[in-house]
Amino acid sequence: MRACADCSLRVEGDWKRCPLCGGDLRGAVVPSPYPAVPLRYSRRRVLRVLVLCSLGVILLSFLAQLLFRRDAEDLGALRSVWLGIATTWLVVLMAVSKRRNLAKFIVYLVAAAAAVSVYWDYLTQWSGWSVTYVVPIVCAASIAGLLITVRVIRMELADYVVYSGLTVLLGLAPIVFLALGWVGTPIPSAICGALSIAVVTLLLALRGGAVRHELATRLHL
Numbered sequence: 001m002r003a004c005a006d007c008s009l010r011v012e013g014d015w016k017r018c019p020l021c022g023g024d025l026r027g028a029v030v031p032s033p034y035p036a037v038p039l040r041y042s043r044r045r046v047l048r049v050l051v052l053c054s055l056g057v058i059l060l061s062f063l064a065q066l067l068f069r070r071d072a073e074d075l076g077a078l079r080s081v082w083l084g085i086a087t088t089w090l091v092v093l094m095a096v097s098k099r100r101n102l103a104k105f106i107v108y109l110v111a112a113a114a115a116v117s118v119y120w121d122y123l124t125q126w127s128g129w130s131v132t133y134v135v136p137i138v139c140a141a142s143i144a145g146l147l148i149t150v151r152v153i154r155m156e157l158a159d160y161v162v163y164s165g166l167t168v169l170l171g172l173a174p175i176v177f178l179a180l181g182w183v184g185t186p187i188p189s190a191i192c193g194a195l196s197i198a199v200v201t202l203l204l205a206l207r208g209g210a211v212r213h214e215l216a217t218r219l220h221l
């Protein structure tokens with residue numbers, strides 16, 4: 001059996017480093033005592049759902065252009081929806097590759113997108129496009145990515161509670177911008193807020209008992 005050079009912990013299974021302190025492991029590898037759990041989803045199905053959702057959003061953006069702003073010269077506002085597609089892909093691909101850090105990744109992603117776009121907006125004579133479009137789109141797309149992840153990859157119930165809390169916080173941020181009067185057009189913020197509230201309501205309606213139980217366990221109530 002291998003042992004940690006730093007803390008002397010004895011380790012079974014194929015750990016690369018000591019699971020306790022991160023130190024180097026020495027000695028002969030012993031097989032893990034736990035059975036290997038196979039993945040419960042198919043990558044092909046994840047990709048199919050993603051591609052269909054993306055094509056749908058792109059089609060809708062062209063349709064919206066055709067119906068509402070036929071003679072508008074700028075394509076910017078409606079095409080910025082494509083940013084959402086990129087975000088959704090990032091969230092789901094991240095979930096597929098490293099499922100444990102997903103919540104942290106989404107917080108970083110939204111914070112980075114918000115910071116970069118707000119700074120860019122500030123540099124190019126503030127017109128509010130960052131808080132009007134980019135932040136709500138990235139938030140809503142993260143929620144969509146989470147929904148696809150929970151539905152297609154079938155996450156554990158314990159993960160739902162953390163993610164739903166995160167979903168509320170992310171989705172409600174644009175509503176705060178709206179209340180503060182920072183946004184030019186209320187539609188993106190309103191859609192994002194409505195999506196977030198709908199997801200939380202749905203989660204509580206479908207799995208309310210389990211969510212309360214999980215919260216009580218985590219908060220030691």
Ligand SMILES: [Zn+2]
Pocket residue numbers: 004005006007008009018019020021022023
């Ligand atoms: Zn150690």
